Amino acid sequence: MLERSIQQFIERYLSVSFLVHKRGAALMKCELDDITHDQYYVLRYIHKRGVCTSTELADVFAVNKSAITAMTNRLVEKGMIARGKDEDDRRVIALSLTEKGRKWLEETEQNVYELVETIMTKLSHEEIEQFIQTYEKLAMILQEMEENK
Amino acid sequence: MLERSIQQFIERYLSVSFLVHKRGAALMKCELDDITHDQYYVLRYIHKRGVCTSTELADVFAVNKSAITAMTNRLVEKGMIARGKDEDDRRVIALSLTEKGRKWLEETEQNVYELVETIMTKLSHEEIEQFIQTYEKLAMILQEMEENK
DNA sequence: CAAAATAGTTCAATTGTTTAACTATTTAAT
DNA sequence: ATTAAATAGTTAAACAATTGAACTATTTTG
Numbered sequence: 001m002l003e004r005s006i007q008q009f010i011e012r013y014l015s016v017s018f019l020v021h022k023r024g025a026a027l028m029k030c031e032l033d034d035i036t037h038d039q040y041y042v043l044r045y046i047h048k049r050g051v052c053t054s055t056e057l058a059d060v061f062a063v064n065k066s067a068i069t070a071m072t073n074r075l076v077e078k079g080m081i082a083r084g085k086d087e088d089d090r091r092v093i094a095l096s097l098t099e100k101g102r103k104w105l106e107e108t109e110q111n112v113y114e115l116v117e118t119i120m121t122k123l124s125h126e127e128i129e130q131f132i133q134t135y136e137k138l139a140m141i142l143q144e145m146e147e148n149k
Numbered sequence: 150m151l152e153r154s155i156q157q158f159i160e161r162y163l164s165v166s167f168l169v170h171k172r173g174a175a176l177m178k179c180e181l182d183d184i185t186h187d188q189y190y191v192l193r194y195i196h197k198r199g200v201c202t203s204t205e206l207a208d209v210f211a212v213n214k215s216a217i218t219a220m221t222n223r224l225v226e227k228g229m230i231a232r233g234k235d236e237d238d239r240r241v242i243a244l245s246l247t248e249k250g251r252k253w254l255e256e257t258e259q260n261v262y263e264l265v266e267t268i269m270t271k272l273s274h275e276e277i278e279q280f281i282q283t284y285e286k287l288a289m290i291l292q293e294m295e296e297n298k
Numbered sequence: 299c300a301a302a303a304t305a306g307t308t309c310a311a312t313t314g315t316t317t318a319a320c321t322a323t324t325t326a327a328t
Numbered sequence: 329a330t331t332a333a334a335t336a337g338t339t340a341a342a343c344a345a346t347t348g349a350a351c352t353a354t355t356t357t358g
Contacts, residue, residue, distance in 0.1 A: 005274065006266055006269060006270070007262065009269060009277050009278070009281060010261075010262050010265045010266060010269065012281050012285070013265065013269075013281055013284070014190075014193065014261070014265070015193075015197075016281065016284045016285050016287075016288050017170070017173070017284065018190045019209070019210075019288050019291075020284060020287050020288050020291060021166070021170045022210050022211050022212075023211045023288070023291040023292070023295065024166075024291060025211075026211035026212075026295075027291065027294065027295070036344065036345085038344080038345070039344090041163075041167045044163065044164075048164075053305075053306090054305070054306060054307095055304085055305060055306080060168070061168075061171050062171050062172045062174075062175035063171075063175075063345085063346065063347085064346070064347060064348075065305075065306065065307085066306090066307075066308080066309095066346080066347075066348080066349095067345065067346050067347075068306090069306070069307055069308080070344080070345070070346080071344085071345075073307095074344075089304090089305080089354075089355070090305095090353080090354060090355085091304065091305040091306070091353065091354045091355070092304095092305060092306085092354095093305075093306065112159075112163070113156065113159050116159045116162065116163070117155055117159060118294075119287065119290050119291070119294070120155060120158060120159065120162075121155070122286075122290055123283065123286065125154065127283055128158050128283075129158070130279055130280075130283070131279075131280060131283040131284070132158060132161050132162055132165065134272065134276055134277075134279070134280040135162070135165045135166065135169060135280070136161070136165050137271075137272065138165075138169050138268065138272075139165050139168050139169050139172070141268050141271055142168075142169060142172040142173060142176065142268070143172070145176065145267075145268070146172065146175075146176070185312095185313065185314085187313080187314070188313090202336075202337090203336070203337060203338095204335085204336060204337080212314085212315070212316090213315070213316060213317080214336075214337065214338085215315080215316075215317080215318095215337085215338075215339080215340095216314060216315050216316075217337090218337070218338055218339080219313080219314070219315080220313090220314075222338095223312095223313075223314095238323075238324070238335095238336080239322080239323060239324085239336095240322065240323045240324070240335065240336040240337070241323095241335095241336060241337085242336075242337065299358105300357100300358095301356100301357085301358085302355100302356080302357075302358090303354100303355080303356070303357085304353100304354080304355070304356085305352100305353085305354080305355095306351105306352085306353085306354105307350105307351080307352080307353105308349100308350085308351075308352100309348105309349090309350090309351100310347105310348095310349095311346100311347085311348095312345100312346080312347080313344100313345080313346075313347105314343105314344085314345080314346100315342100315343080315344075315345100316341105316342085316343085316344105317340105317341090317342090318339100318340090318341095319338105319339085319340090320337105320338080320339075320340100321336100321337085321338080321339100322335100322336085322337085322338100323334100323335080323336080323337105324333100324334080324335070324336095325332100325333080325334070325335085326331100326332085326333075326334085327330100327331090327332080327333095328329105328330090328331090328332100
């Protein structure tokens with residue numbers, strides 16, 4: 001039997017997390033013109049890593065590799081990313097941003113940052129720091145859970 | 150120009166929030182057999198409200214009404230919800246859980262709660278409480294932003 | 299070297315979504 | 329009281345994200 005307070009935490013968490021994700025996505029969509037919310041995060045991730053593979057993206061975003069193939073196809077069609085060869089392993093496709101993709105991302109990050117900023121500045125620095133720290137702990141816990149499965 | 154610390158917060162928040170949502174959804178999917186992640190949250194919401202309308206769901210989840218029509222069609226086909234009439238306004242469709250839907254949700258909540266619990270109990274009560282409070286503030290801020298648009 | 303593992307793609311199917319056009323009903327304005 | 333505007337919901341066409349199974353090509357391993 002679950003402890004009562006934990007049960008209430010879970011209830012509140014489930015209610016609020018889905019809402020914030022949905023509403024946040026709806027707001028961000030306004031800044032992304034042609035690119036979808038999901039595609040934006042893939043571009044962000046590739047940019048942060050410089051170069052990455054389908055398998056890595058599939059692991060990070062917890063989806064099948066075929067979902068990544070479909071996504072990257074769309075991003076290649078839009079001219080945002082390019083597929084390259086890996087010297088060491090000819091099975092591997094190296095994904096990276098094109099010049100167009102890099103420019104688009106830099107411009108868009110500006111607008112996204114401004115959007116997130118108008119929200120964040122309604123909280124104190126301490127509160128934001130604490131919130132993000134806990135969020136990062138959750139991310140690590142989830143990652144460990146998947147690895148031990 | 151953005152303050153440097155705020156910019157780092159935004160960077161960390163964007164990175165972590167998408168990941169936690171994706172990985173959380175992937176984990177929850179295991180508990181939901183035939184029902185999708187999105188459908189689960191719709192069922193939860195209807196259950197919490199007792200009865201609700203398409204328009205309300207569209208507002209809450211920040212999607213178009215036609216998306217709700219499609220979703221509710223699938224949930225009706227699966228026997229989880231029913232469409233009823235509204236006495237006062239014959240345009241309105243009253244959505245509610247069927248007996249099957251109510252039972253399924255109660256059983257499933259048990260499993261979902263256990264899943265979330267194994268994650269949450271790795272944090273202290275104080276940390277969880279603070280995290281959820283901030284999350285709820287964010288939800289309110291997002292709601293206000295949409296209302297003033 | 300043969301078998302097993304890995305990286306990625308293809309294809310068919312399902313789900314969630316948007317937009318525009320539509321029906322039915324209610325509210326409001328003159 | 330009647331008409332015009334607003335509201336609730338549906339339909340249809342299109343696209344994006346996803347899964348799962350079957351597949352090719354390459355590398356690793358026993």
